[in-house]
Amino acid sequence: GQQVMQIPQYQHVQEGEDFTTYCNSSTTLSNIQWYKQRPGGHPVFLIQLVKSGEVKKQKRLTFQFGEAKKNSSLHITATQTTDVGTYFCAGDNAGNNRKLIWGLGTSLAVNP
Amino acid sequence: GAGVSQSPSNKVTEKGKDVELRCDPISGHTALYWYRQSLGQGLEFLIYFQGNSAPDKSGLPSDRFSAERTGGSVSTLTIQRTQQEDSAVYLCASSPSTGISYEQYFGPGTRLTVT
Numbered sequence: 001g002q003q004v005m006q007i008p009q010y011q012h013v014q015e016g017e018d019f020t021t022y023c024n025s026s027t028t029l030s031n032i033q034w035y036k037q038r039p040g041g042h043p044v045f046l047i048q049l050v051k052s053g054e055v056k057k058q059k060r061l062t063f064q065f066g067e068a069k070k071n072s073s074l075h076i077t078a079t080q081t082t083d084v085g086t087y088f089c090a091g092d093n094a095g096n097n098r099k100l101i102w103g104l105g106t107s108l109a110v111n112p
Numbered sequence: 113g114a115g116v117s118q119s120p121s122n123k124v125t126e127k128g129k130d131v132e133l134r135c136d137p138i139s140g141h142t143a144l145y146w147y148r149q150s151l152g153q154g155l156e157f158l159i160y161f162q163g164n165s166a167p168d169k170s171g172l173p174s175d176r177f178s179a180e181r182t183g184g185s186v187s188t189l190t191i192q193r194t195q196q197e198d199s200a201v202y203l204c205a206s207s208p209s210t211g212i213s214y215e216q217y218f219g220p221g222t223r224l225t226v227t
Contacts (some may be wrong), residue, residue: 033215042203043155045215088154090216099145099168100216104154 002027004091006103014111019076021106023089030092032065032072033100038085046074046087079110114138116219118204124225125194133189133222137206144187145216146179147203155203161187194226 003026013019023032031050035043047056049065049072056063062075076083086107090100117136125131137144146158157171161181172178176194181187191198201223205216 035216042218042221043205043216045217048215099157099160102155102157107152 002091002093002101004089004101004103006089006106008106009104010107010109012109012111013079015081016078019079019083019108021074021087021089021108023072023074023091023103025070025091025101027093028069030069032069032092033090034063034072034074035088035090036085037088037105041085043088076108079108081110081112084108084110116204116206116217118202118219118222120222121220122223122225124227127196127226128193130190130192131194131224133191133202133204133224135187135189135204135206135219137185137187137204138217139185141206141208141217142184143207143214144181145205145207146187146189147205148173148200149203149221150200158189158202191224194224196226199224199226 005024007022011019031048033048034046036046037043047063052069053067054065060077064073072089074087086105088105089103093101116138119134123131142163144161148156148158159166159172159179160168163184164181176192179189201221203218203221205218207214207216
């Protein structure tokens, strides 16, 4: 079945360092979404990418969708302690039921 | 407006008992999803509703799990004869079914502990 792989599983950085998480799908996606889950919290929607090669920025966060619409990345510049949490990508299987295929997430820890 | 709400927030039950978890989606959202998340793990899809119908039940772990949705709004997830491996956080999410962007809005979850 369709799978979305996310790497790395864990990342530990010093505050101020950059961080990137990658998402790869076994099939072409119609769009991809990114969510953040703080420790003890629930996933919160960050952004949706739809177009091939799309790049979107939210302050220090940069999101990319690959040309083939099978991979995506989230890059955080100059991490802060508030960035701590697990980042999930979720791909749309392009069916009518709008069921998302979720990656297992990347847990980010930031040392102050 | 109000977000997705779930009740109870915590549930401790004895092995073998039945439990019912409730989800109130955002008003007007026709799509509703149930997920399960074990400690430190990703999201495990359980079931998806579009209106009152469930086109995708593929994630339900066993026939002890069932879910329904009435009036296109409130949904309940029922687990019969609970087992210790059912212990997890059960998350509900809702989503509008029109437009291009249909991000999922999550509730705070129900933490289920089976003793």
